[in-house]
Amino acid sequence: VKQECSRLNWINLDALEAVDQADDLIAGLKQTPKTLPCRYLYDDRGSALFEKICDLPEYYPTRTEQAILEQNASAIAQMTGSCELIELGSGSSRKTHLLLEAYSQTDQSLSYCPVDVSTGLLRTTALQLLHHYPTLQVCGLAGTYEQALAQLPPATRRRMLIFLGSTLGNLNPQDCDRFLTQVQSALQPGDFFLVGVDLQKDVDLIETAYNDAQGVTAAFNLNALKHLNQQFEGNFRLNQFAHWAFYNPVDHQIEMHLFNLRPQFIFLRTLNFAIELQIGETIRTEISRKFYLPTLISTLERHDLRSLQVWTDPNRWFALLLCQR
Numbered sequence: 001v002k003q004e005c006s007r008l009n010w011i012n013l014d015a016l017e018a019v020d021q022a023d024d025l026i027a028g029l030k031q032t033p034k035t036l037p038c039r040y041l042y043d044d045r046g047s048a049l050f051e052k053i054c055d056l057p058e059y060y061p062t063r064t065e066q067a068i069l070e071q072n073a074s075a076i077a078q079m080t081g082s083c084e085l086i087e088l089g090s091g092s093s094r095k096t097h098l099l100l101e102a103y104s105q106t107d108q109s110l111s112y113c114p115v116d117v118s119t120g121l122l123r124t125t126a127l128q129l130l131h132h133y134p135t136l137q138v139c140g141l142a143g144t145y146e147q148a149l150a151q152l153p154p155a156t157r158r159r160m161l162i163f164l165g166s167t168l169g170n171l172n173p174q175d176c177d178r179f180l181t182q183v184q185s186a187l188q189p190g191d192f193f194l195v196g197v198d199l200q201k202d203v204d205l206i207e208t209a210y211n212d213a214q215g216v217t218a219a220f221n222l223n224a225l226k227h228l229n230q231q232f233e234g235n236f237r238l239n240q241f242a243h244w245a246f247y248n249p250v251d252h253q254i255e256m257h258l259f260n261l262r263p264q265f266i267f268l269r270t271l272n273f274a275i276e277l278q279i280g281e282t283i284r285t286e287i288s289r290k291f292y293l294p295t296l297i298s299t300l301e302r303h304d305l306r307s308l309q310v311w312t313d314p315n316r317w318f319a320l321l322l323c324q325r
């Protein structure tokens with residue numbers, strides 16, 4: 001254990017506290033329609049539910065991306081050569097195992113820096129990885145992407161930022177531009193950005209993935225309110241909301257909402273913030289954009305991120321892009 005601890009570095013991004021003042025939460029709840037920052041989906045329970053979603057028969061993205069990585073992880077490692085790996089939204093790092101496996105073949109001083117807001121999951125994952133890879137250096141960053149990108153430990157060598165699972169799709173075009181600007185400045189010329197994105201396809205297939213038969217996605221969605229109740233002493237009544245997810249064809253995105261079934265007066269005590277919710281009013285908890293590759297490639301290019309290679313699955317449902325600054 002001691003030997004493993006010496007390979008683990010832990011950084012709590014201090015500004016997590018500042019974000020907990022929740023300015024963006026309040027701003028979102030004052031909007032029409034109401035929205036929540038989607039990080040509230042990912043407390044430890046939310047992350048556990050998301051892990052369950054990844055195994056659902058209806059939820060194709062994880063499986064599809066995993067298959068692309070299985071086929072191409074060693075090609076990626078060869079193309080980039082030895083580098084430090086930083087993963088944004090690492091969750092359980094299950095797909096990253098494939099990359100770590102590939103890099104550990106060639107890289108003697110492999111280091112991996114997972115970033116996540118789910119502190120509990122981040123810790124367990126970090127310990128598992130240290131155990132599994134006897135020379136791996138792990139630096140866990142507990143915080144949001146924005147915080148992490150703004151305060152990454154200084155680069156010691158070539159760097160690769162990893163952003164899998166189509167999490168990029170959670171950002172609206174404006175936030176996406178801001179995020180990519182941050183990515184660009186976290187990278188030196190020659191550094192890499194590996195990003196996985198869900199592509200536009202048959203609408204039924206997409207909608208089914210967010211409306212699974214077992215109701216795991218519904219539980220995941222409702223958990224955001226449970227998280228708010230716990231963190232801010234709120235009084236959202238979970239059983240008075242219905243899960244609602246649909247494809248918005250104009251913006252090419254899944255929208256996940258909570259549909260209010262009864263008038264409610266909501267009070268978040270520690271924020272001293274109150275709102276009324278009408279019948280039929282919804283709170284949007286997440287968008288999940290589905291990309292058109294040529295557009296995405298030029299968006300990346302505008303941020304100095306040139307696509308070296310694009311891999312997809314045989315159905316062209318999902319894509320993995322290796323970009324270089």
Ligand code: AVJ
Nearest residue numbers: 053165166167170210217288
């Ligand atoms: C992890 C954010 C990419 O948008 O598909 C799964 C989250 N939401 N089911 C996605 C999610 C509902 C997922 N991301």
